[in-house]
Amino acid sequence: MSIFLVGGGDGPGVELALSQLASDARLRAGGETPVIAIIAVGEAPRPVADWFADRLRSLDPGVLATPVLARSTEAGEPLDEIDLASFSTAHAILVAGGHTPAYLAALAPLATDVRRLVSEGVSYLGYSAGAAIAADEAIIGGWRIGGVPVAPEESGEGLDEVTLEAGLGLVDLTIEAHAAQWGLVALCAASIEAGLAERILAIDEDTVLKVGEGALEILGSGSVWQLTAAEGGVTVSSSRASG
Template identity: 45%
Template sequence: MVGAPSRERVVSIHLVGGGWPMEDDGAVYRPFFEELAAHAEAAGKIEGARLAIVLVRDGDGPERFAELVTAFEHLGKIDAVAVLAPEGTPIEPASFAEVDGIVVWGGLTPAYRASLEPSFGELRRLVASGVPYLGFSAGAAIAAEKAVVGGWKIDTVEIGAEEAAEDLEQLTVAPGIGLIDLAVDVHAAQWGSVSRLIAATEAGVVDGGVAIDEHTALVIGEGPLQVLGRGSVWKITPDSGSVRVSTAGAS
């Protein structure tokens, strides 16, 4: 079941490796918004799909929310719900009442994981019921059962760039939402995070995973895995004591 959602029911999970503002006429996001609209239509909603947009950020949450709403309105009719939290503030499950889709955006990955932890069970329930999920950058990383939340060393060995370490020194893997059974790293080519996921796999901290480039999405649904956008998805697989790396581009 490698690469599939970790629950019994196969659902749509869209993982974007970063990269903003939107490019290529929103090609990376359009399948998510098609599913969002279909979910709202099935629920009989005519005022627009109820879309929860999660931002865990200090200072610029409202401004970034407005920016995202403006961009997303070009992709579909939405009733946007602001789920905003400063870093260190928990997000309660009630924030996601009656939503047709969930977007978890980017910022400091450990902060997103900590704030959303009280809602992990509710997010799993919603996605299992058919609510599509889009994780961007941090939102993609924490979708995994074992979330790679940062770090640039294992003990004293450097495994990546300090600038991409999410304010953490040691490689840190923590329980994520649990939507998929692969670890996820993001900004793969741009931040060099492929090496971090390779090291995490070699060390046995995770059982392999995917690193996703910016302006690129991995879509996990009912059919084969899809890659959208201009970049690559790097797949890291343990292989008899070593690690195998392969890449996939847009279908």
């Protein structure tokens, strides 16, 4: 079982994570057809799910990529409920990207079930929003703290103040995606300084943090930024894929 946290974008890192997810699903399936549930949430979730399904089939034509779609309003309010039965028998789960508040609203009622499935050996890949909500405490949006801008407004997911809510609880820290590309490392530092979080991992695009039974592994072309509360401020370091 692995948890793949993808910082968004596209490239060899994303492709490698999808390929490894397909391999995990095939291993769990034994001799059966490997099924990967693709959960997509938004005003028009079908094209999002189709993009991932096409990528998975190009990497492993034998994989059955099953879309699990939930519509939401522009503000992220759910219009459809996700039925646990739609993905409970899948051999791997992929939670796609889009409007983070909408993804959390759709999946929060199933958080206990998702944790159970992962603990039983079902691999999880979260892409962008899907990575952010995997955390214990998820940053769901916002671009100001105390009225002070800490990130570009267009990165705020429609929210004003930086907002954290209980996530799916698959990893015991806070995750941010599109780190360098959207200028969100500064937002993470400001969030820690304001006491909103103690530790945040911010993942660049085309970069993957892989959480498995061994040591953490970084895949892809970018960096994973580690921000931690420290006496008198915030410590920031970065790591890249080895080799």
